[in-house]
Amino acid sequence: xxxxxxxxxxxxxxxxxxxxxxxxxxxxxxxxxxxxxxxxxxxxxxxxxxxxxxxxxxxxxxxxxxxxxxxxxxxxxxxxxxxxxxxxxxxxxxxxxxxxxxxxxxxxxxxxxxxxxxxxxxxxxxxxxxxxxxxxxxxxxxxxxxxxxxxxxxxxxxxxxxxxxxxxxxxxxxxxxxxxxxxxxxxxxxxxxxxxxxxxxxxxxxxxxxxxxxxxxxxxxxxxxxxxxxxxxxxxxxxxxxxxxxxxxxxxxxxxxxxxxxxxxxxxxxxxxxxxxxxxxxxxxxxxxxxxxxxxxxxxxxxxxxxxxxxxxxxxxxxxxxxxxxxxxxxxxxxxxxxxxxxxxxxxxxxxxxxxxxxxxxxxxxxxxxxxxxxxxxxxxxxxxxxx
Numbered sequence: 003x004x005x006x007x008x009x010x011x012x013x014x015x016x017x018x019x020x021x022x023x024x025x026x027x028x029x030x031x032x033x034x035x036x037x038x039x040x041x042x043x044x045x046x047x048x049x050x051x052x053x054x055x056x057x058x059x060x061x062x063x064x065x066x067x068x069x070x071x072x073x074x075x076x077x078x079x080x081x082x083x084x085x086x087x088x089x090x091x092x093x094x095x096x097x098x099x100x101x102x103x104x105x106x107x108x109x110x111x112x113x114x115x116x117x118x119x120x121x122x123x124x125x126x127x128x129x130x131x132x133x134x135x136x137x138x139x140x141x142x143x144x145x146x147x148x149x150x151x152x153x154x155x156x157x158x159x160x161x162x163x164x165x166x167x168x169x170x171x172x173x174x175x176x177x178x179x180x181x182x183x184x185x186x187x188x189x190x191x192x193x194x195x196x197x198x199x200x201x202x203x204x205x206x207x208x209x210x211x212x213x214x215x216x217x218x219x220x221x222x223x224x225x226x227x228x229x230x231x232x233x234x235x236x237x238x239x240x241x242x243x244x245x246x247x248x249x250x251x252x253x254x255x256x257x258x259x260x261x262x263x264x265x266x267x268x269x270x271x272x273x274x275x276x277x278x279x280x281x282x283x284x285x286x287x288x289x290x291x292x293x294x295x296x297x298x299x300x301x302x303x304x305x306x307x308x309x310x311x312x313x314x315x316x317x318x319x320x321x322x323x324x325x326x327x328x329x330x331x332x333x334x335x336x337x338x339x340x341x342x343x344x345x346x347x348x349x350x351x352x353x354x355x356x357x358x359x360x361x362x363x364x365x366x367x368x369x370x371x372x373x374x375x376x377x378x379x380x381x382x383x384x385x386x387x388x389x390x
Contacts, residue, residue, distance in 0.1 A: 006172045010040050010160060011047065017158040020049040023118040027109055028057045028077070028084075030069035030181040033124035035076060036169050037161055039178055041122065042080025055084045056112055058105045060091045069181035076178065085112065098191075106157075113156055125150050125159045128166040131215040132196045148223035149216075165212050233258030237266055244268065244306040248299060251281045260304075268306050270295060280304065301388075313367035324366060331366065 018024055026041055028034045041053055055077040057070040070086055077084040087108050092100045109121050130149045137146035152159050161169075173180055188194050204211040233255045240247045241263050250259045260277050264270045272280075272292050279290035283299040289307075290297045296307040316322050319334045335357055373386040 006036075006164065006168055007040060007043060009168075010164060011044060013152075013160045013163060014040065014044060014048055017153060017160050018048055018050060018120055018122070021051045022120050023052045023116065024050055024054070024120045024122055025109060025113055025116075025118045026053060026055045026082070027105070027121060027123045028055045028070070028073035029183070030057070030072040031124075031183055032169050032173055032180045033126055033129075033161065033166075035073065035178050035180045036164075036172050037122060037124040038073065038076055038082070039080070039172075039176065040160075042077070042082055045080070052118075053080075053082045054112075054116060054118065055082050056109060057084070057086050058108055059086065059088045060101045060104065061088065062091065062097065062101065063184075065181070069183075072179055072181055087112070110156065119156065120158050121156045122158050122160060124161055126161045126164050126166055126169060127212055127216045128197075128201070130162050130219055131201065131212045132193055134215050134219050135196065135200065136192065144222050144226045144229070147219065148226055149219040151223070162216065163213075229255065230258055230262065234262040234266070237262040241267060244308075245303045248283075248302050248304055250304065251283070256281055264292065264306065268295070268308075270306075307368075313365045316364040316366050318362065318364055322366065 024041065026034070026038050028038055038055055041048070041050075045053060055073060057073050059066045059070060074084040074086070089104060089108060091097060091104050094100075112118075113121055134147060134149040137149065140146075150159060150162060152162055172178075186194060186197075189198070201212065208214065236255055236259045237246065237250065240250045240259070244267050246260075246263045246267075250256065250263065253259075257274075257277050260280050261272060264272050270292060276290065276292045280292070280297050283290055283297070283304065286299060286301055288299045292306075298305045298307055314322060314324060316331060316333065321330055321332045323330050369386055374383040375386055375389070376383050377389065
């Protein structure tokens with residue numbers, strides 16, 4: 003059986019390029035102690051520019067300080083700078099969720115301060131299996147089946163192929179002292195129930211169940227990536243700027259196509275519920291909300307509507323800057339005799355109106371459903387939406 007240092011090295015090399023400045027998130031727990039020791043032991047092979055260990059004391063437990071002492075002692079053994087950050091967590095709502103968010107924010111802030119380009123955290127294959135199973139029980143799709151990502155921005159997770167049993171064996175082999183967080187065995191926590199009942203039962207059915215689940219998650223991420231590439235190509239083919247053919251709502255790539263279109267045309271990330279609202283648009287003129295924006299069904303197209311600006315009074319004569327686009331409309335009043343053919347002044351940037359028939363003040367506003375106008379030279383009125 004390969005030593006864990008040998009097994010973990012390829013993942014560490016992939017996620018931590020040479021000359022990286024790496025922060026190791028430490029708690030004194032078994033997983034983070036192993037990650038810290040691996041980086042300290044393999045530093046010459048990894049050719050990292052610098053390694054920093056950071057432990058966060060949330061002020062939730064009296065033993066947190068002594069647990070971080072273990073991490074600090076291990077860091078000093080490897081010559082790694084250790085920083086201890088004390089903070090107070092908002093106790094309203096889910097305390098553990100608040101602690102996690104606060105911890106990551108502090109790690110990001112510290113990374114910015116010391117110009118670190120990676121933050122290594124110690125999620126393991128066991129954590130991955132728990133996450134995938136939780137997501138599946140909640141009705142996750144392929145993205146959720148992919149579980150925890152090995153890298154997300156600055157965050158890297160080099161231990162996602164290492165099980166908790168391998169962690170404990172490593173700690174015993176190298177006689178590394180660690181602390182146990184009592185919240186990990188709290189029977190009220192879903193993860194604790196998973197560790198106590200579900201994972202042991204799966205291991206009885208198949209000794210390699212955890213590794214098999216992590217391999218499944220990796221394949222799910224690869225499949226999701228490929229499907230999103232196909233959906234992006236489809237979105238490019240069916241869309242034109244802020245509009246996409248309503249046919250994009252159909253087929254097995256529908257949700258991903260709409261998601262890709264919103265990202266391509268408007269750099270907007272829609273929630274799953276918002277994408278489903280867009281797909282369900284049936285009637286002409288129906289609208290779905292996407293954050294502060296809207297998507298409207300108009301005949302054979304779906305249109306992305308920017309944030310609706312407030313109506314603005316048009317200066318006549320004068321210049322008006324339209325927000326939020328920064329466009330300028332310049333107006334002037336001219337006298338034209340019967341001998342002038344003023345139709346020659348029309349182009350895409352210029353238009354003429356009969357001042358005697360206008361009702362001042364003039365207001366510029368966003369298009370509304372039902373708007374109609376009488377185009378020059380046409381008989382009768384036309385819907386503004388049809389004209390566009």
